[in-house]
Amino acid sequence: MTMTFKTLIKYILACWVLLCSCASSHYVQNEIVVNDNADVTLSSDIMDGIRIVKPMSSDSKSVIGRVDRVLSLNGNIYIVDRKNNKLLSFDIKGNFESSTEPLIGRGKMEYIRIMDATVDPMDSLIYIYCDASYKILVLDAALNVISSYSFDDLFYEIAISGNFLYALCKSNDGFELRQYDKRHLDGKYKTLLSQTEIIHGVMGMGKSMNSDGNTCYVSMPFSNKFYKINNDIIESENVVDFGDLWFDYDKSKDMSGSLFIKHNSDKIWTIANIVSTDSLLLFNTNKAGLISVVNGTQAIINEEIQNIEIPFTSTLIYPIGGVCGKMVMIVPNSTIINYQDYCTSHKIEISLNNKELNKLIKNYKYSDNPLLVITTIK
Numbered sequence: 001m002t003m004t005f006k007t008l009i010k011y012i013l014a015c016w017v018l019l020c021s022c023a024s025s026h027y028v029q030n031e032i033v034v035n036d037n038a039d040v041t042l043s044s045d046i047m048d049g050i051r052i053v054k055p056m057s058s059d060s061k062s063v064i065g066r067v068d069r070v071l072s073l074n075g076n077i078y079i080v081d082r083k084n085n086k087l088l089s090f091d092i093k094g095n096f097e098s099s100t101e102p103l104i105g106r107g108k109m110e111y112i113r114i115m116d117a118t119v120d121p122m123d124s125l126i127y128i129y130c131d132a133s134y135k136i137l138v139l140d141a142a143l144n145v146i147s148s149y150s151f152d153d154l155f156y157e158i159a160i161s162g163n164f165l166y167a168l169c170k171s172n173d174g175f176e177l178r179q180y181d182k183r184h185l186d187g188k189y190k191t192l193l194s195q196t197e198i199i200h201g202v203m204g205m206g207k208s209m210n211s212d213g214n215t216c217y218v219s220m221p222f223s224n225k226f227y228k229i230n231n232d233i234i235e236s237e238n239v240v241d242f243g244d245l246w247f248d249y250d251k252s253k254d255m256s257g258s259l260f261i262k263h264n265s266d267k268i269w270t271i272a273n274i275v276s277t278d279s280l281l282l283f284n285t286n287k288a289g290l291i292s293v294v295n296g297t298q299a300i301i302n303e304e305i306q307n308i309e310i311p312f313t314s315t316l317i318y319p320i321g322g323v324c325g326k327m328v329m330i331v332p333n334s335t336i337i338n339y340q341d342y343c344t345s346h347k348i349e350i351s352l353n354n355k356e357l358n359k360l361i362k363n364y365k366y367s368d369n370p371l372l373v374i375t376t377i378k
Contacts, residue, residue: 027227028236034291034299036245041300043307046280046292048376050309052357053077055090057369062096064088064369069207070328071321073119073126074141077372080117087117087128089143094372098143100128109145111137119322120160120182121213127165127182129158136165136185149185159209159321161216162231166192168208168218174198175221179232192234193227195220197249199269201257205286206272210319217274219283222249226271226283240299242268245288275319275327280378282317282327289315309354310373311339311361320374331371336364 043050055077057063065083072078076097079088085104089097103110111130118127125146126139134151136158155167156175165180167189174196178189198221208219219226224246228236247267252260266287273284281293289303305313312331320326340361343350352358360371 027234030236030238030296031241032238032293032297032299033241034243034245034301036243036301039300039302040304040306041290041292041302043305043309043313043375046282046302046305046377047307048378050307051374052310052354052360053090053092053094053372053374054360055079055088055094055369055372056096057367058096061099061101062088062090062369063367067318067328067330067370069117069321070318070372071117071119071126072323072326073121074124076141078117078119078126080114082114085114087114087126087143089141100139100143103137103143103145108148109137111135115155116157118159118165118211119213121322122162127158127160129155129167131155157207157209159211159216159218160213161211161229162214164232166209166211166216166218166229168220177218177220192229193218193220195223197253198222199252199255199257199260202260204270204272206270206284206316207319208272210274210321212324213322215276215324217276219271219274222269224271226274240271273317273319273327275317275325275377277325277377282377284315284317290317310357311352312336312371312373325377327375327377329373329375331373333364333366333368333370336361336368336371337366340364 055064064079065081067079068082069080075092077090081088087100091097112132113130115129115131124141128137131154134154136149137145138147139145153169155169157168159166163182165182167178169176169178176191177193179192180189181187204221210217214230216229217226224240224242226238227234245268247264247269252264268285268287270286271283275282283291288301291299291301293299302315305315307313312335314329318328318330320328350362
């Protein structure tokens, strides 16, 4: 059969469109094997210096009830505090600057309950998502409202990567990752990822998304995969082989939330709090300590982090959104007070090499905000 010239052109165009479509959805796949032998790690092995910040708590406006996410923009630190229903802003020395508390209300440029926030370093903006009612407020760095967008669905987390806003939301079958053009948030969205193997009534610990403004890491709930996104492209899919540590979905899918947690108390079923540099990637799980990935293929479980610079340690990390390769360890005021009491009862002088930290600990009060141990990872 002879093909006409027009038919040939249509055929070539169709093949080209198909090829471009396949190329745009292609990404690198990596496998990461976890060494299940728990290890004690020196902070110097994974961290490249620390900075201690004590956020001011001189009045009720500056008090942090609970740290849910930490962000950075133009040198300032922003804390999402869902317990007190606000986003707080501090300068790098810990001086309180402002909060979104005056924005609480039912107006178009107000919110009822804050859910999450992300920063856009490219345009020096902050986006907060509110789940009552479903809306995103766009703020400037001083937390003044610029615009408001309403949505029909519940988002659990949001993140900015380049010109796009990503939203992790509940779908009919599970969870999905949506991509919105940040310049047209009231427009259409594209679904990039979906996860249907979920356990109803159970939520993960920590944050599934973290972005420095350009590169965004996403881990879908109940999945042993995480993805690296740059602007509008999924660059890589990373499959983490936890071995026997990973939970059995087929045996767990019909369990209630409480029964699932009871039967899987010794298993890993979530990846969260991803922070990365060119040479090192760190993340938490619901069970194991801090997991460090070196060379992109091998991972080590760090059950304990020994830090010779400070008397406090934790494997729970809070990636700092808006900057690359930085995270925070939160030291609650109760932990500091207990350390003071221990030193007093054992007649130990609080004397640290870090004079600034020494002074902070000696003068700490129970009403003070938690300490922020800001770390740059290697």
